[in-house]
Amino acid sequence: MEKAYLVLADGRVFEGRRIGAAGDGVGELVFTTGVVGYLETLTDPSYAGQIILQTFPQIGNYGVIPADCAGKSFARGYVVRELCGAPSNFRSEYELDTFLKNEGVPGVCGVDTRELTRILREEGVMNAMICSAVPDDLSALRGYRVTLAVAETAQRSTSVHAAEGEARYHVTLIDCGTKGALVRNLQARGCTVTVVPHDTAAADILAAKPDGVVVSDGPGDPAENAFEIAQLAALIGTLPVCGIGLGHQLAALALGGRTVKLPYGHRGANQPVRLCGGARTYITAQNHGYAVVSESLADVGRALFVNANDGSCEGMDYPGLRCFTVQFHPDAKDMAFLLDRFAAMMGGAHNA
Numbered sequence: 001m002e003k004a005y006l007v008l009a010d011g012r013v014f015e016g017r018r019i020g021a022a023g024d025g026v027g028e029l030v031f032t033t034g035v036v037g038y039l040e041t042l043t044d045p046s047y048a049g050q051i052i053l054q055t056f057p058q059i060g061n062y063g064v065i066p067a068d069c070a071g072k073s074f075a076r077g078y079v080v081r082e083l084c085g086a087p088s089n090f091r092s093e094y095e096l097d098t099f100l101k102n103e104g105v106p107g108v109c110g111v112d113t114r115e116l117t118r119i120l121r122e123e124g125v126m127n128a129m130i131c132s133a134v135p136d137d138l139s140a141l142r143g144y145r146v147t148l149a150v151a152e153t154a155q156r157s158t159s160v161h162a163a164e165g166e167a168r169y170h171v172t173l174i175d176c177g178t179k180g181a182l183v184r185n186l187q188a189r190g191c192t193v194t195v196v197p198h199d200t201a202a203a204d205i206l207a208a209k210p211d212g213v214v215v216s217d218g219p220g221d222p223a224e225n226a227f228e229i230a231q232l233a234a235l236i237g238t239l240p241v242c243g244i245g246l247g248h249q250l251a252a253l254a255l256g257g258r259t260v261k262l263p264y265g266h267r268g269a270n271q272p273v274r275l276c277g278g279a280r281t282y283i284t285a286q287n288h289g290y291a292v293v294s295e296s297l298a299d300v301g302r303a304l305f306v307n308a309n310d311g312s313c314e315g316m317d318y319p320g321l322r323c324f325t326v327q328f329h330p331d332a333k334d335m336a337f338l339l340d341r342f343a344a345m346m347g348g349a350h351n352a
């Protein structure tokens with residue numbers, strides 16, 4: 001295998017072996033703690049502009065299962081301790097290395113991912129480069145920023161997805177970089193889902209007379225999306241609204257709140273969140289680097305969930321506006337009650 005290097009913005013260099021696509025890759029280095037689900041991770045639009053570091057030591061051991069992919073990969077690079085070259089799974093169609101090559105994602109294996117994770121946990125996420133030769137000048141690496149990520153990942157046209165069984169509601173889903181699972185979960189609840197681009201005007205959404213609006217997950221700095229924030233400000237309070245991931249953050253900004261960048265974010269399928277005012281903790285799937293400051297929204301809402309590890313906001317409730325939002329993915333079976341709550345809001349249970 002060809003020699004490759006992972007170069008951090010502070011100048012530290014980790015030597016490994018090339019995997020995936022040829023060529024250099026520059027991005028924001030982040031770690032994810034998932035033990036499985038590397039295909040879902042690599043095809044999650046929320047990783048746009050980022051180099052993904054897997055904390056689990058061996059990746060690729062069940063190969064590539066196209067049905068498990070959310071779509072194309074927007075990752076800028078991939079870093080693993082050991083890449084399995086002989087996958088074993090009856091659904092596997094080919095090796096992960098081939099997938100990375102097909103998607104144009106450069107990668108490196110054979111590096112100390114434990115040390116890299118420790119660096120990110122102690123010093124915060126930082127820019128990094130995957131390359132075949134260490135450059136003398138790191139100014140371009142240090143100056144890199146993830147920008148225009150929503151425009152890169154979201155669909156550019158409107159699509160309609162019929163409800164499963166009896167059509168009970170018409171939902172407009174604002175696509176900021178969503179995954180197919182969210183659409184399918186809404187369809188399963190009797191929702192005909194119209195997916196619209198992220199830059200659709202509020203007046204156009206209201207003209208279609210939906211029963212409710214869902215704002216999807218997505219990548220990047222939420223404050224960068226000034227147009228989307230302004231449209232949400234016009235929508236919230238006029239009809240039921242549910243925000244997920246980036247949508248949670250955009251709704252907070254639309255209502256006058258603040259967001260902050262976390263030191264190293266929450267990424268993985270094992271993130272614990274606690275229901276405020278209750279005793280239950282849920283294990284959730286997340287991928288985000290920014291968090292809502294719930295105290296900045298005290299006049300209009302209240303915290304719904306908090307992270308059990310660092311106490312950051314994981315959900316907001318706006319009782320007087322028929323709106324609630326969550327930072328994590330509500331796709332898991334034990335979190336299905338959240339989409340049921342949204343359906344109840346559209347059915348007239350405004351205090352659900």
